[in-house]
Amino acid sequence: MHDETRVSGQQDRSAGLTARLANVLAGGMGSGGRYEHRDLVIAKGKGAHVEDANGKRYIDYMLAFGPLILGHAPRVLSEAVAQSLETGIMFGAACESELLLAEEVVSSFPCVDKVRFTNSGTEAVQSALRLARAYTGRDKILKFEGHFHGWADNIFISVKPVAHMGLASHPKAVLMTPGQPKSVIDDIVIATWNDFPGIEQIMSRHGSEIAAIILEPCPTNNGFLEVAPGFLEKLRALASAYGSVLIFDEVVSGFRMALGGGQELYATVPDLCTFGKAFAGGLPIAGFGGRDDIMSLLVDNAVSHLGTYNSGALSCAGALAVLRELKRDDQAVLKHIHRLGKELIGGFNQVFQETGAPLCAAGPGAVVSVYGSPTVPKTYRDVLSHNKELLARIHRALLHRGVWSFARGTFMISAAHDEDDIQETIQMMKRVLTEDIN
Numbered sequence: 001m002h003d004e005t006r007v008s009g010q011q012d013r014s015a016g017l018t019a020r021l022a023n024v025l026a027g028g029m030g031s032g033g034r035y036e037h038r039d040l041v042i043a044k045g046k047g048a049h050v051e052d053a054n055g056k057r058y059i060d061y062m063l064a065f066g067p068l069i070l071g072h073a074p075r076v077l078s079e080a081v082a083q084s085l086e087t088g089i090m091f092g093a094a095c096e097s098e099l100l101l102a103e104e105v106v107s108s109f110p111c112v113d114k115v116r117f118t119n120s121g122t123e124a125v126q127s128a129l130r131l132a133r134a135y136t137g138r139d140k141i142l143k144f145e146g147h148f149h150g151w152a153d154n155i156f157i158s159v160k161p162v163a164h165m166g167l168a169s170h171p172k173a174v175l176m177t178p179g180q181p182k183s184v185i186d187d188i189v190i191a192t193w194n195d196f197p198g199i200e201q202i203m204s205r206h207g208s209e210i211a212a213i214i215l216e217p218c219p220t221n222n223g224f225l226e227v228a229p230g231f232l233e234k235l236r237a238l239a240s241a242y243g244s245v246l247i248f249d250e251v252v253s254g255f256r257m258a259l260g261g262g263q264e265l266y267a268t269v270p271d272l273c274t275f276g277k278a279f280a281g282g283l284p285i286a287g288f289g290g291r292d293d294i295m296s297l298l299v300d301n302a303v304s305h306l307g308t309y310n311s312g313a314l315s316c317a318g319a320l321a322v323l324r325e326l327k328r329d330d331q332a333v334l335k336h337i338h339r340l341g342k343e344l345i346g347g348f349n350q351v352f353q354e355t356g357a358p359l360c361a362a363g364p365g366a367v368v369s370v371y372g373s374p375t376v377p378k379t380y381r382d383v384l385s386h387n388k389e390l391l392a393r394i395h396r397a398l399l400h401r402g403v404w405s406f407a408r409g410t411f412m413i414s415a416a417h418d419e420d421d422i423q424e425t426i427q428m429m430k431r432v433l434t435e436d437i438n
């Protein structure tokens with residue numbers, strides 16, 4: 001919406017609150033990832049929309065970095081949470097909602113015989129990596145440049161561009177933040193997405209030391225990148241040949257791209273997978289699961305996976321309500337999301353053509369990527385060569401007009417978005433490109 005949608009006569013409450021936040025919260029924000037919209041203070045959300053502290057409305061395509069697959073405050077989730085508030089929110093012991101949720105997850109992911117729940121995607125990845133190391137007795141992890149698997153020291157590596165990242169054909173493992181021990185680099189080998197010959201070479205050199213190959217089967221963290229036909233199948237065979245555990249990080253793709261994530265979409269079954277975000281519609285619960293013989297290492301704590309808040313009754317009940325909603329009516333929700341996403345992609349591309357903007361849009365629908373180039377990138381290094389500055393300017397201008405997306409050009413769709421939201425967003429993109437940017 002435009003600035004005129006602000007409640008008239010209202011003080012700039014957002015600015016006042018932002019200033020107070022800066023006094024007491026380090027950096028003025030709760031997570032470093034929120035820097036791109038640091039001056040936004042949200043008062044409430046309902047469906048596909050949020051309202052800031054000034055009463056200004058936004059169509060929300062950020063969805064709290066992806067989890068809000070049903071939108072804000074969906075009735076099914078509110079009801080499940082309300083009931084749990086009455087009957088107890090956590091017990092530090094098994095409960096029925098945990099059982100029902102685990103049954104839903106096992107029936108959703110092809111690779112999952114057994115599952116465990118965590119409180120975040122980062123924890124889920126840590127648990128999967130530990131299991132892979134315990135299972136193989138090896139230490140090294142092969143990961144792909146540009147793929148994000150959470151912010152823990154040992155895997156927050158080669159995610160964003162920095163100096164000394166090496167050639168595109170031979171990317172180097174690089175730390176992402178001061179404070180990471182330099183030694184973690186020693187256990188990471190970096191590969192290039194879709195470059196199977198390169199990975200074969202790496203494995204021929206290091207294969208006997210590689211505990212796990214971890215990847216986002218539908219990479220979205222630097223704009224959506226397609227997987228080359230046959231790439232995942234070949235990786236599957238290579239991991240098996242070298243006795244390495246294949247881990248699909250489905251934290252974004254699971255329950256969004258498809259119920260069973262990339263492993264369902266691409267019919268390739270990993271040994272382990274992680275999931276989170278859309279899985280619980282915004283509640284802090286994620287998880288990992290996979291083949292029985294690997295997961296059974298957790299029996300009797302042979303391998304440790306601990307956590308006070310694991311499998312909390314409230315989070316389990318909420319996630320269960322979300323999964324049931326996603327599975328209802330032959331997955332009508334995901335079909336709706338994909339259809340709207342495709343409509344947004346088509347509308348954006350038409351606007352880019354009409355305005356001559358050097359941009360393009362693509363993606364699987366549930367995630368829409370606008371790229372800072374006229375053609376869809378194939379690699380992470382392609383993405384890095386894009387006009388990021390233009391994307392950032394569009395992001396700010398759209399935000400000003402009441403459309404909230406990721407600064408990198410990503411738009412996440414929820415069950416609560418409708419045709420009007422999509423058409424309004426396409427119109428706003430046109431106005432941004434014709435009135436604000438030029």
Ligand code: PLP
Pocket residue numbers: 065119120121122123125148149150151216221249250251252276277286
């Ligand atoms: N894995 C992927 C693919 C992600 O995109 C993210 C977060 O964006 C994570 C793991 C970490 O999840 P969380 O933020 O819940 O710790």
